[in-house]
Amino acid sequence: MSGLVTGDAVVLGLQPARLPSRALALVIDLAVIWTVYLLLSIGLALATASLDEAAVMAVSIASFLLVLVGAPIAVETLSHGRSLGKLACGLRVVRDDGGPIRFRHALVRGAMGVVEVLFTFGVIACIASLVSERGRRIGDVFAGTLVVRERVPAARGPMASPPPPPWLVGRFSQLDLSGVPDDLWLAIRQYLTRMRQLDPAVSWSMAQRLAGDVAERTGTPAPEGVPPAAYLAAVVNERQARDARRAFTAATREAASSPAASGPTVAAPAAAPAATTVDHPDARSAAAAAGSTPLLAPAAPAPVHVPRTGTSGGFAPPA
Template sequence: MSALVTGDAVVLGLQSARLPSRALALVIDLVVVWTAYLLVSIGLAVATASLDEAAGTAVAIASFLLVLVGAPIAVETLSHGRSLGKLACGLRVVRDDGGPIRFRHALVRGAMGVVEILMSFGVIACIASLVSARGRRIGDVFAGTLVVRERMPAGRAMVVVPPPPPWLVGRFTELDLSGVPDDLWLAIRQYLTRMRQLDPAVSWSMAQRLAGDLAACTGAPAPERVPPAAYLAAVVNERQARDARKAFGAAAGVGGGSQGRVVPGVAVTGDVALGRVTPGAFGPGGAVPGGVALEVADPQVAPVRDGAPGAGTPPVTGFAPPA
């Protein structure tokens, strides 16, 4: 599902990094880390000259693990997937669902990197990246991560996940999201960032299918009077809020959850605010057939335009754009 294909034969996917850019970023990182390792080794050799051979060996092994293995893991964790080389090349490590990586992802990548980069001089990593459809090395496969292009060429607009309507923020705080697979999260993110580019009927159909898959994974049915696209946006926002609270503490929030806050017009992917979207991101031409997007005083109930799905009943056919 990570390569979601629309009815218009448009593939919605992340722009994965290719081998040349990844290799250049790796060379920069290796130059920096090996320079640091040599300086640390020289300093330790002078400081421990009076120690016996066993103690000197232990210090050498510790410096190797801390500088060549531990330092890259710490940098990727604290920067959420951007080492110095990746920052210079406009790359970033993300989860398979497009979210920011955590310590466990960086740990697995770093541990596998000892074998496929340091011990094999990068040969194993290059071969794995060449045979992978998305350019992933073995560490990425085991960690469930992907290296993507963070900077796009000039003239290409950055796609962002639109925020949910304010009246849905915090509504899904009790929803169990542990059973939702990463490929479904990725498909939902990709749909939300590009739904305004799709034909309204195709967009509505895709939203209904993804909402059904999400409801099946959570074990709770989707709200009857909430449009499927709004439901998807609100659940993604809730997950982002939970990730932010785990990473930055209980006071953090990404516009969702009981402790989150609404950031009008700001679209957030993972924990990083990437930019702003035009108010009415779920408006005409979006996920509602016929371009129906009603702004009502009471968002729980809205009239239905003639000809729209569910005519003759009071369920919501659109939702108010973020104000």
């Protein structure tokens, strides 16, 4: 069995973990737990050296229950099924319906793990995992849990919604979809991507319910004779087409209003000093002889010296 199916015949994208990955995660967890337990035992032995034998035995039992039994239960409860070994191997403990585990699930798994794992060195757990179809040990069976893989190879892309029948494309262009909430759109897309994996009767009932919800939110009943799944696919296709048109229109307006729409922007060069018009009588006569306009002296590092005639500003008055 490659997937997890709920009681409503909905296939979840969860893959049960098999024995090799679970064994590796268990080895990592046991290595960490036994290391902590040995260090704690040495510390307690030094701290309780002056106590009597009964007190030392009580402290030893308490440390055993606290570290080897209580610590895994607390870690799985607080991390919602992820111990250190499972986190390293990409595994997680979930309920049979795919939900996160709670304290009672972790308690049952931890209590059964003392017998399955600690007392028998994991032999019973390995045998039960090999016999079980979904790789569950006895603690998982009693707790109603399952160890699944969180990291799966991304060989396939996200499943897209199936296209509607060609005769329904564009038929709902006048339908008001503004009242349909996002969670209903999400439910419709999830149904359309997984409807071929559902039982036919369950698929038909879910499609009818979702189509009724859409008709109630839009105020327009579904057309007679149109299958509910095809109606949902056509409505989703219409909304995607509208979103695409709005995105294209927005991009076009933004491109038209941007400065780059009128051509490449060329940086204006720094303003050069104004050219000096040499209006000296000699210069005008030379220009008239040449049949051109008065000479323009371009700016140069060295200023052009023109003979002064007694007027202010350094320019000769007109003749």
